[in-house]
Amino acid sequence: MTQHIDHEDPVLRALVLHPVRSQLANARDPQARLEEATGLALALDLDVVESRIVPLRERTPATLFGKGKVEELRLLCEVEEIDVAVVDDTLSPVQQRNLEKAWNVKVVDRSGVILEIFGRRARTKEGVLQVELARLEYEKSRLVRTWTHLERQRGGTGSTGGPGETQIELDRRQIADRIIKMKKELVEVRRTRALHRTQRKKVPYPTIALVGYTNAGKSTLFNKITAGGVLAKDMLFATLDPTLRNVKLPGGRPAILSDTVGFISDLPHELIESFRATLEEVQEADVILHVRDIANPDTQAQKRDVETVLSELGVTKDSDRKIIEIWNKADLLTADERDEAEGAARRSGAMLVSSITGEGCEALLNRLASLVDETPEIDVQLSVNAGEALAWLYRHGRVVGRHDGGEGDLHLRVRLDGQALGRFERMFPDATVSEATG
Secondary structure, eight states: OOOOOOTTSOOOEEEEEEEEOSOOTTOOOHHHHHHHHHHHHHHTTOEEEEEEEEEOSSOBTTTBSOHHHHHHHHHHHHHTTOSEEEESSOOOHHHHHHHHHHHSSEEEEHHHHHHHHHHHHOOSHHHHHHHHHHHHHHHHTTTSOOGGGGGGSOOTTOOOOOOOHHHHHHHHHHHHHHHHHHHHHHHHHHHHHHHHHHHHHHTTOOEEEEEEBTTSSHHHHHHHHHOOOOOOOSSTTSOOSOEEEEEEOTTSOEEEEEEOOOBOTTOOHHHHHHTHHHHHHHHTOSEEEEEEETTSTTHHHHHHHHHHHHHHTTOOTTSSSEEEEEEEOGGGSOHHHHHHHHHHHHHHTOEEOOTTTOTTHHHHHHHHHHHHOOSOEEEEEEETTOHHHHHHHHHHSEEEEEEEOTTSEEEEEEEOOHHHHHHHHHHOTTSEEEEOOO
16 A cells, blocks of 8 residues: 555655765755755654765766665665655656665655645645646656655555556646646736736835745744734745735835745756746845845855846846845854854845844844835925825825925925826826925
């Protein structure tokens, strides 16, 4: 009988392996990568009984690992009664199948684990569709089901008999048909999202997007700034679907803050493609806050991984987007580390904050207000009974000065972008608008 990964099933015993090839420039720290892979396994409620760094002189086409290492790991799986082996690398379908035969356990690679986590965490219709599309694209080359469909796949009990040729052809057709169906559904969902974005643009609120490596504290910072109530746990990919909230910046200017899915190194290409619509929130943002876990010893490598994904989306420091690095988790630094971080932040223009204690959050909001408030100032003169026009200006712009005129009228100094100014002049033709002077 095959095993099905489910919260109600007994916890499966897992072996986590991180293969290490020759050290490349800017390579991630192997121990940090192993800990991250273990975190991914724990996020699936697996019982990690053993985790190892496995040196590789070269990749063996049939099994990834050399013959002697495969036998050594087979014995380990037998002694530790392993159910699932997580290989923190990309396995070809042939490698996955051969390792399962050799070790007599279920084998899953890094992409498979991430896809399974995303499948469990997606909540919105768009998120579910995007994950399912990514899963199908991943399965297409393997002609086997990923974990959610283990009843149709080789199980952790060691059964290795696969479907016959007829079943493989049927699977191929079913996957192709479902991919077409999913893409059509996603077109509709994306059209709806685009309409929502168009509606938001009519109300000229600046947009701010949070991005960062998974578990960098984005959702905690989001909650601190907006009281948004987003799930925030010390867990990889605690949140998946994007969340948007209004935030009132100092001076009364409203903005829209977006919390996005966390990035991770070697994010499956299928997921990047499927989540393009979600990540359009990043592409459309006026300001991007790159949240980093500054207390993590691997923070520089994580930064490079995030910047790689951003560059794939066309978002770089050379683009017209304002990108600010937010160095989070300052409360976890030692006194010496903190002194060093404060100096480095000043030199680089980054901001040192703690989303737990709130340290630095007020300064962050003030900086955001100055960044999104580069709209020109105008002078507006209203009659004393123009309450509707006055309320509109407070809602859609930033009133930076106000005084009563000598003849019962109001004089306002307002920051208002061009689109909002055009709407104001059409809606309230009796108002007098001029360029700000002095």
